[in-house]
Amino acid sequence: MDPTLAVNLGLSILDSVLGEIAKLKAQHGLTGDQLAAMADTQDLDNLAAIKALLNPAPITQ
Amino acid sequence: MVTRKRFLLLFPLLFLLVSSCSQDPYTAAMAGSKDVSDAVSSAIPIVHQLQVDNLISQAQQNDVLGYLTKVTLANQDFRQTVKQLHSSIGTGPAPYLNAADVFLKAVQNQTIVNVPAKLQPYLNAVDAAIRGIEIAVSNAKGVPH
Numbered sequence: 001m002d003p004t005l006a007v008n009l010g011l012s013i014l015d016s017v018l019g020e021i022a023k024l025k026a027q028h029g030l031t032g033d034q035l036a037a038m039a040d041t042q043d044l045d046n047l048a049a050i051k052a053l054l055n056p057a058p059i060t061q
Numbered sequence: 062m063v064t065r066k067r068f069l070l071l072f073p074l075l076f077l078l079v080s081s082c083s084q085d086p087y088t089a090a091m092a093g094s095k096d097v098s099d100a101v102s103s104a105i106p107i108v109h110q111l112q113v114d115n116l117i118s119q120a121q122q123n124d125v126l127g128y129l130t131k132v133t134l135a136n137q138d139f140r141q142t143v144k145q146l147h148s149s150i151g152t153g154p155a156p157y158l159n160a161a162d163v164f165l166k167a168v169q170n171q172t173i174v175n176v177p178a179k180l181q182p183y184l185n186a187v188d189a190a191i192r193g194i195e196i197a198v199s200n201a202k203g204v205p206h
Binding site: 030031032033035036038039040042043045046047049050053054056 | 085087088090091092094095097098099101102105108109112122123126129130133134136137140143144147
């Protein structure tokens, strides 16, 4: 593998991992009630997105 | 590339499992439930992209979206049960483990045939997140808050 490509890939992975750590660290301090509220919202968003994929809006001309 | 994707998808779960040691069963259960919601949320855009690229059949879409709907509804039921347990019992993990087991059994019989390769790691992450709830609750030790 090209060394530059390898370094860029490594940095990209590191960046993603650090992002995940920051996100999870923020989530880690939350209470059960706060996590439940976040999951409630996320699930409603997920169901709406799934419904939209199952019933795509008709293309208007 | 596949290894990287798998790592990025499973990393949050591994972190959750390690961090759950300092959580109480209620918080661990809710964190696990949130992790399932996040995993479903990650899979949905992939289905959409496969639709746009015409790389998924109607039958596959119905299977996958049916599965994600079932997981989401079961996850909502799980949280409802956990909330009731939290308001009515002590701190022991056993009732929460039972609730997690019900959640797992509600979705484990759903089979999806011929999943597009691009989507498989995301469905694996959903499955791992659901199974991870039991482990997270088992490892929970803290006091509820």
